[in-house]
Amino acid sequence: MRTKTVIFVLLFAFIFVMADTSLPLFKENDNGRAQNDSLSVGDTVSSDSVPADSTDKSGEPDTTNMDSLQLAIYHHNKQVDDSIRLDSINRKKSGALDAPVTFSSEDSMVYDAKSKVARLYGNSNVKYQNMDLSSDRIQMSLDSSLVRATGTADSTGAISGTPVFTMGQDKYESDTMAFNFKTKKGFIYNVYTEQEDGYLSSQHSKRDSSGVLYLEHGRYTTCDQPHPDFYIALSRAKVRPGKDVVFGPAYLVVADVPLPLAIPYGFFPFTKSYSSGFIMPSYGDESSRGFYLRDGGYYFAMSDKWDLKLLGEIYTKGSWGLSVASNYRKRYRYNGSFFFSYQNTKNGDKGMPDYTEQTSFKLQWSHRQDPKSNPFSSLSASVNFASTSYERNNLNSMYNPQSYTQSLRTSSVNWSTSFSSLGMTISGSANLSQNMIDSTVSLTLPDLNISVSRFYPFKRKHMAGKERWYEKISMSYTGQFSNSIDTKEDKLFKSNLIKDWRNAFQHNIPINANFTLFNYININPSFNFTDRMYSNKVMKSWDEQAQTERADTTYGFYNVYNWSMSIGASTKMYGFWVPSKKIFGDKIQAIRHVLTPQVTFSYAPDCGSRYYETYQKTDADGNVSLVEYSPFENGLFNVPSRGKTGSVTFDLSNNIEMKVKSDKDSTGYKKLSIIDELGFNMGYNMAAKEKPWSDLTVRLRLKWWKNYTFNLNAVFATYAYELDDNGRPYVSNHTEYSKGRFGRFQGLSQNISFTLNPEKLKKWFGGGDDEEDATEDDNNTEDDDTGIESNVDDDMVNGQNGARKKNAGKAETDADGYMKFSMPWSLTFGYGITMRENTSGKFNTKTMRYPYAFTQTLNFSGNIRISDGWNISFSSGYDFENHDLSMTTASLSRDLHCFNMSCSVVLAPYTSYNFSFRCNAATLTDALKYDKRSGYSNAVQWY
Structure with missing residues (x-):
């Protein structure tokens, strides 16, 4: 029977006034339980125990008809009432508690009025202000405000129901605990408490009124197991909860084996907020620079x-x-x-x-x-x-390896602001490109852009009737001001802003429209005007005496512009073919072919001729030649090309799909892509006097596999090779088609990557789920390596290792208790091939072809988890040009529950290793660690 929670307001105050009148209501047997002459189990001291009809006319109870137990209760409660009234008058003098004490127990509650001791049995709880004490046995001394809590031992000697004391955010677990409500001091045996990432325990502990613990024969560990894998044995320690631990002589114990690693004193910070402090250095030996602290x-x-x-x-x-x-x-x-x-x-x-x-x-x-x-x-x-x-x-x-072999780095700072009411955006940026091989830098500071979004100048504000053709005309504006320099790293800060830097302002105004002709043909005319503003130009001449070219820079305002126009027409044509059911059955419903032809005409006048100059060159032999150049050829936005252009471009795109019955739904259909795109592109330059036809470009895209798209691009040259009078090949004006041959194949490029894992094998051979496979493919998608170093630096995140993990290093078991066999792994292959004409090779006069050269790249990487906590990863490749392995790395990591061990090795093109063993918890990651690296000279190959 559970005793309801009873609140005794100022319970301890009445003890001081009832020392001579307390009744011996309770006696204890050998087991500490109440005998029959005490209150029964679960009863409380309450005035309700007196019969309601035993009162006289004055309101006082009639004591003549009470038995001995009721009479004892009556006198006891009367004395309690008197003591409470007296305590309310003399509260300050009596030193009573500041708040009520609430207590309860599931088994029984025994109160000895003579010794002024209350005992609670069975899952007992005592609360006072922000203090909460739970234990199987609690003894309260009411005259001294002292509480003592212990657990209960069973027949086997195992102790259960040990005290758990909580005060605010501090929580302590122990075997035996004594605490004073008034002074808020306590003594604890075998205390166990958690502080941030670590756990503290000790044989004897004292707690003062401010909550500071003083430990004797303590232990500190970050292992969350009852029997820790390691701990730091502390002879003496002072714990300020939530702040730090300061300890005296201490030594390390691993697997219950004391190690000769001792320190005279130390401290652990536990603060939950940011706090300043020292960062312990790492030490080591480097052959060329000596011993170090870093x-x-x-x-x-x-x-x-x-x-x-x-x-x-x-x-x-x-x-x-x-x-x-x-x-x-x-x-x-x-x-x-x-x-x-x-x-x-x-x-x-x-x-x-x-x-x-x-x-x-x-x-x-x-x-x-x-x-x-x-x-x-x-x-x-x-x-x-x-x-x-x-x-x-x-x-x-x-x-x-990624940082050490990095060849290109980029930096940028970007700022932008927009004016929505005007449709205008202003943006600025500073861009830096750094080549780590030859120490060249390309800096643009600033790069200012002004853009006005597309608007329709002829559109009516209030529409009435159909939209007129001129209302579909749109235009926009883009302006760019740029200031840049290309120089060496050591000359960057010594450069002259006027002489060494290049700057210019470019304006671009495109005008577009979109019309529909005969309801099927889309017409897209466009006009583009580009203007460049330069602050200088370079005039060149020939110095006959020095036999060198001389350049003179003239500063001023120079305007360079050009314009072009184009018009395109496109449409779509659909074709359907229904296969014969007698031949193909009813599986295929139809095959659809979408044909998208497009013709584009573009024209640009000869705007560049006015921006070219010539000078006469006379060499040492007296030969005279005329050299053509542009004073603006070194400008940021170049110079318009010479000569007018007028070209026609033809593009043909094909898409073939098939509609078949679904295997999952007998009444439904699904689409299958046969050829996602097969395109051809070729152009004709009407302004060119020779070789007006461009090369034929063929593109192919297939989507036969889930989560993978096959892309292929190939180029076929239009004009054929012929031999000159010396037997050397050159590209003639005759086309390959005029000789009865298709365009000369010039080359192609293709990249293929594939990831293999157990889920894919299960699907192929064991019938896995498509959705699971799709999800796995998404999770294994790898980003392309651009060769640009990430801005996240090792120095910025040094020492930020993860905290300990729950159940880390523990193997999963099946229903029979045996370890489940699970070895997750993945293997990724990447293969790229480029085929091109090798014009430096020997020319075949019979086939009128050069031999083809192949450039291949092969990369592979993988990881395998041989067991829970063991991880192996590697990456390598093959260099087909040098016939050797490319950058090869391998790493091994082991999660040892409280510690983490890792080893990484670089095998090619140079060799190095790195071994690390450190504690997982962030508190001790810099204190309990061991790092070993190969020296600098070990990573260099001497020839």
């Missing part, structure tokens, strides 16, 4: 919106480096990160021939604006700039 420094928690991290590194042979990293975020506005690193690298011994000293730096900035903050304006940045020598001098980059 990635050590200080972390500044500036505010909740941004932080700052200062790191440094130093080597015994004189090398050093500094880096600054910061993250910032303003909710619903923007977020980003900043990183800058400077290194002074000294290799070798000073005074020796191989001694070198080099400075390098790296700058990274990433900024993103929340689209909700301002829908009409945006700012974003993705900056990744480093000196050429930085990655080769940085240890983190040496063991990252």
Whole structure:
């Protein structure tokens, strides 16, 4: 029978006034339970125990008819009422509690009035203010406000119902606990509490009034198992919950084996908010620079919106480096990160021939604006700039093949704002392209664009009747101002803005329309005007004495323009063919062929001739020639080409589909693509005096496989080879078609990638589900490698390992308790082939053809999980030109529940290795770790 929760208001106050009048209502047997002369199990001390009809006219109960138990209850309750009234008068003098105490128990509750002790049995609970104590047995001393809680041992000696004490956000589990409500101090045996990512336990613990714990013979671990895989044995410790742990002599214990790894003192931070603190460095040995301490420094928690991290590194042979990293975020506005690193690298011994000293730096900035903050304006940045020598001098980059072999880097800062009422958008950007091989940089600062969206100048504001043909005419505007330079890395900051930088302003005004002729033919005329504004031009002449070309730059305002027009006509034609049911059955309903012809005529006058000049060149032998050039050929937007053009382009696209009965639905049909597109494109230049026909381009696209599209592009040359008087081949004016042959095949390119996994094999051989396979294919989709380094740097995320995982490293078992056999794996193949004419090869005079050259690339990568916690991944390829393996890497990782072990190896084109063993928890990831890397000289092949 569960005892209802009873609230004793100022329960402890009456004890001090009833010491001589308390009744011996309770006696205990040997087991500590109440005997028959006490209150029965589940009863409470209440005035309801007195019969309701036993009162006299004065309102006082008639005690003549009460038995001994009722009489005892009456006197007891009367004394309680008197003590409460007295306590309300002398509260401050008596030192009573500040709030009621609520307690309950499932088994029984026994109160000994003589010793002033209340005992609760069976899943008991006591609450006072923000304190909550639950245990199987609780003993309360009412005169001293002391509570003692223990568990209950069964016949086997196992203890259950151990005390669980909660005060605010702090929670403690122990075997035995004593606590004083007034002083809020306590003593705990075998305490167990969780602090952030770690767990604390000790044999003896004291708690003071502020909540600080003082531990003796304690343990700290990040393992969540009852029997931890490892722990740090603490002889003495002071715990400030939610803040930190400061401890005295401590040593490491792994698998219950003490290790000779001890420290005299230390601390663990537990703060849940940002706080400043030191960052422990890593140490090691590097053959050319000596012993080092790196990635050590200080972390500044500036505010909740941004932080700052200062790191440094130093080597015994004189090398050093500094880096600054910061993250910032303003909710619903923007977020980003900043990183800058400077290194002074000294290799070798000073005074020796191989001694070198080099400075390098790296700058990274990433900024993103929340689209909700301002829908009409945006700012974003993705900056990744480093000196050429930085990655080769940085240890983190040496063991990252992607960073170490990076050849191209790009950076950009973009800003835009729009005026919706005008339909105008203004955007600006700064772009930087860096070649890490030859240290050349291409910088554009700024690149300003002004665009006006399409509008219809002749459309009526108030429509009445049908739309007229001239109302379909639309136009728009695009303007671009650009200022750029191409130079070497060391000359960038020494360049002259006027002489070395190129700048120009370009305007582009397109005019378009769309008409329908005879309801079937779409007519699309267009007109385009382009104007360029340059601030200088380069005039050239020939210096006969020096026999060199001389260039003179003239500064001013120069306008260069051209225009062109075109008109296109297109339509669609449909053809249906119903196969004979006698031959093909009723499976095929129909085959549809869609033919899309398109003819485009374009014309451009000779606007470029006025922008070309000539000079007379006389060489050392006296030969005179006329050299043609354009003063604006080095301009940002080039110069219009010479000569007028008038061309006709023919394009024919084919699509073939088949409609068949569905296997799942007997009454339904589904479409199957036979040829998604088969297209041909060819043009004729009416203004060309020779070779007016262009090459024939053929494109093919097939969708026969789910989640994969086959694309093929091929080129067939129109004009045939002929031999000159010396027997050398040249492209003549005669077409291949005039010789009774099809266009000369010039080459094709094709890339194929495929991922193989157990789900695909199950589908092929075991009848898997298509939907599951489709989902798996989507999950295994890989991004194309553009060769551009990511802006996420290893230095910016150094030390951010994941916290421990629940059930990590545990194998899944079946119903019989045996480990389930599961070995997930995937293998991805990528093959690319390019076929082209090898004009440097030997010409075949019989077939009038050059031999074909093939360029092939083969890449493959995969991963396999041999068991839960074991992961192996690799990537490699084959270089068909050098007949050798391309970049080959392999990695092995093992999740050891509380620790993580990883090993990565680079096998080609250079060799290196990296071994890491560290704790999973973020609190100890920098303290309990072991890293071993190959030296810098080990990663270089000497010839």
